[in-house]
Each structure stands twice: as C-alpha cells, then as structure tokens.
Amino acid sequence: MWKFIVRRLLITFPQVVLLSIIIFVMAQFMPGDALTGQVDPNVPPEIKEQIRERLGLNDPWHIQYANWIGGAVQGDFGDSFRFKMPVSDLIEQRMVNTFWLSVVTLIFTYIIAVPLGITSGRYNDTWLDQTITGYTYLGFATPLFIFALVMLWVFGYQFGWFPTSGSVAPGLSPGSFEYVLSKLRHLLLPALSMALIATVSTVQYLRSEIVDTKQKDFVVTARAKGASESRVYNRHILRNSLLPIAAFFGWEITSLISGTVFIEQIFGYPGMGQLFLDSILQRDYSVVTALVLLFGIASILGALLSDIILSIVDPRIRIK
Numbered sequence: 549m550w551k552f553i554v555r556r557l558l559i560t561f562p563q564v565v566l567l568s569i570i571i572f573v574m575a576q577f578m579p580g581d582a583l584t585g586q587v588d589p590n591v592p593p594e595i596k597e598q599i600r601e602r603l604g605l606n607d608p609w610h611i612q613y614a615n616w617i618g619g620a621v622q623g624d625f626g627d628s629f630r631f632k633m634p635v636s637d638l639i640e641q642r643m644v645n646t647f648w649l650s651v652v653t654l655i656f657t658y659i660i661a662v663p664l665g666i667t668s669g670r671y672n673d674t675w676l677d678q679t680i681t682g683y684t685y686l687g688f689a690t691p692l693f694i695f696a697l698v699m700l701w702v703f704g705y706q707f708g709w710f711p712t713s714g715s716v717a718p719g720l721s722p723g724s725f726e727y728v729l730s731k732l733r734h735l736l737l738p739a740l741s742m743a744l745i746a747t748v749s750t751v752q753y754l755r756s757e758i759v760d761t762k763q764k765d766f767v768v769t770a771r772a773k774g775a776s777e778s779r780v781y782n783r784h785i786l787r788n789s790l791l792p793i794a795a796f797f798g799w800e801i802t803s804l805i806s807g808t809v810f811i812e813q814i815f816g817y818p819g820m821g822q823l824f825l826d827s828i829l830q831r832d833y834s835v836v837t838a839l840v841l842l843f844g845i846a847s848i849l850g851a852l853l854s855d856i857i858l859s860i861v862d863p864r865i866r867i868k
Contacts, residue, residue, distance in 0.1 A: 560852050567844045568620070572613045575837045620841065626834035630827070635834045639820065639842070645715050646812070646819035650804045652735050656743035657800060661750035662793070668751065669758025669789065670781065680751065687748035692741075693810045699741040700814060710737040713816030738815040746803060750793065757789040764788075801850035805843050 607615075619625065625635035668680040704712040711717070711734050720727040761767065762785055770780045809821035816822070820839060827835040 556852055556855055560848055563848050564845055567848065568617055568841055569613065571837055571840050571844065572616060573609065575833065576609060616837075620838070625838035628827075628832055628835050630830050630832045630835075635838045638823070638835065639838060642818060642820045642823050645817065646808055646821065648731070649735055649739055649808060649812070649817065649819060650801070652739040653742045653746065653804060654800060656740055657746045657750065660743060661747035662754065664747065665751040665754025665793075666758065666786065669755040669762075672755070672759050677755075681755075684748040684752050687745050690745065692745050693814060695745055696738070696741045696811055696814045699737060703737055710734075715818050734817070738811045738817055741815075742804070742808070742811050746800065750800075754789065754793055757793075758785060761785045761789050801846065801853070805846055 623636045625639075627633065628635050628638055631638055664680050664683075668677045671677050700712060703709050715731060715734050716727060717730040717734075720730055767780060767785060770783075771777075775783075808819060809824055811817065812819045812821035813825050820842075823835065824839045824843075826832075827839065
C-alpha cells in the first residue's frame with residue numbers, strides 16, 4: 549500500500565514540474581508581459597526598456613522560469629496590474645468563495661447521485677430506471693452553461709427565490725447569523741446548478757456497477773443458500789457496488805475546476821473561476837499564469853487522490 553502511494557507521489561512531482569514549464573512557455577506567447585498595464589502608455593520606450601531590463605523580462609526564458617517558479621514556491625506570483633495588489637493575496641480572497649461553492653456542490657452531487665444510482669440499478673429495466681436513465685442522458689447532452697443560464701432565469705429572475713449575483717448581501721456584518729445565511733443563499737443556486745449536471749456520470753456508473761454485481765457468482769450463491777433478497781442486496785450487491793464510487797471523489801474535484809469557471813461567471817459569483825476569465829480578458833498576465841498553475845495542480849492532486857482511494861477499496865490495482 550505505502551509503496552503504491554510513494555510511487556504515485558514520485559510520478560506526481562515531475563507532472564507538476566512539466567505543467568509549470570508548459571504554462572510558463574505558453575504564457576510567453578501571450579500578448580504583452582508582466583509589465584503590461586503597470587506603466588503609463590505615454591512613458592518613452594527607452595524608459596520601458598530600462599524597467600523591463602531591471603525586472604529581468606529580457607532574460608532568457610529558462611532564467612525567467614527559474615525566477616518565476618522560485619517565487620511561486622514561496623507564494624509570490626507577482627502583482628496584478630488590474631487590482632494593484634499581490635496576486636497571492638487576490639487569489640486568497642477569491643479562494644474562500646470557490647472552496648465553499650465546491651464543497652456545497654459535492655454535497656449536493658452525492659446526495660442526488662447515490663440514491664438515484666441505487667434506485668436505477670436495483671430496479672433496472674423498469675419505468676423508474678428508464679426515467680432516471682432519461683435524466684442522465686439529458687444531463688449528458690446539456691451544456692453546463694446553458695443549464696446554468698436557465699436555472700438563473702427561472703429561479704433567480706422569474707421566481708426570485710435566490711440572489712442573482714454576488715456572494716453575500718451588502719451591509720451585513722461578517723460572522724453574524726444573517727451574514728452566514730446570506731452566504732448560503734448565494735451559494736445554493738450555483739451549487740445546485742452544477743451538481744445536477746455533475747451527478748449524471750456518477751448515477752450511470754453506480755447503476756452499471758449494481759447491475760453487473762447482481763450477476764456475479766457470489767450473489768448467485770448467496771441466493772442459492774436461501775438468503776433473503778434484502779440481505780443479498782444490502783450485504784453483497786450494494787456494499788461491493790458503492791466501494792468504487794469513493795474513487796470518484798478525486799475526479800469530482802477535477803471536474804469542479806472547469807465547472808466553477810462557467811458557473812461563477814454566469815452567476816456573478818466572485819470566486820477564482822470568475823477571476824480567471826476576467827484576467828484573460830484584461831490580459832492580467834500574472835493572475836492568469838498563477839491560476840492556471842493552481843488549477844492544474846488541483847487536477848493532478850485530484851487524480852492522485854482518486855488512485856489512492858481506489859487502491860484502498862480495490863487492492864488488485866496496487867503496484868507491487
């Protein structure tokens with residue numbers, strides 16, 4: 549077990565290094581550089597060149613990369629010319645909102661997906677299973693941003709049940725009950741919109757696992773020994789079918805990264821996803837590279853977490 553974890557960690561480290569190199573090299577092809585927007589356009593070109601030389605922007609790319617990654621390891625990603633503040637402080641402010649949005653989305657995802665998957669798998673080939681399967685097919689075919697826009701229009705603007713933008717109502721004191729309640733109300737609609745689409749893969753996977761497990765030899769043997777159907781289902785089918793779902797947890801984290809980018813922009817939710825899109829449009833070089841690196845690392849760690857969880861529930865995949 550520990551050998552498997554150590555080997556996966558050893559694989560993860562070069563993946564992160566390669567990711568950082570790719571991000572930095574691609575950023576070099578972006579219009580402008582880290583100096584863009586930080587100096588007055590009327591400053592003479594020779595002055596700009598002196599500043600660029602002083603900041604090391606004229607150095608070879610590998611030297612610039614070493615300086616950039618060295619600062620990133622220490623939490624220094626430079627300054628945002630748009631917000632006039634350190635990128636690390638800016639990301640820290642937005643990360644809290646994205647974290648809670650992701651947590652609530654994961655909770656909704658499993659609350660919805662597990663019961664639907666169990667029901668669909670247990671009563672497969674019935675009208676109930678066909679209804680749930682139809683929902684998953686519809687979810688697969690519906691783009692997240694379209695679904696989110698519909699949810700916003702219906703429940704935000706037409707019914708007025710939820711706020712349509714922001715993360716908290718203005719004028720509330722942080723830490724108060726009204727403040728926490730407002731934060732929750734602003735979270736519910738974007739989290740539910742993302743969860744209803746994210747559930748479909750988990751529902752289909754769980755259904756397939758249950759249907760496949762019902763045909764295993766140990767299930768047939770249990771029935772032949774006279775075990776009740778409820779005992780066969782709860783002790784043998786459901787237990788073995790739910791274990792691989794634990795491995796989906798890490799992959800759900802990686803899928804949330806792409807989902808929050810669209811959801812936060814549509815709902816005007818001030819998180820890392822909205823910051824990412826705004827920074828691209830404003831060509832805020834330092835913020836974009838920092839966020840892409842963090843998103844990439846989160847995806848790699850999510851895959852690592854899935855492999856570790858799967859190795860725990862299914863020892864057959866461990867590397868000897």
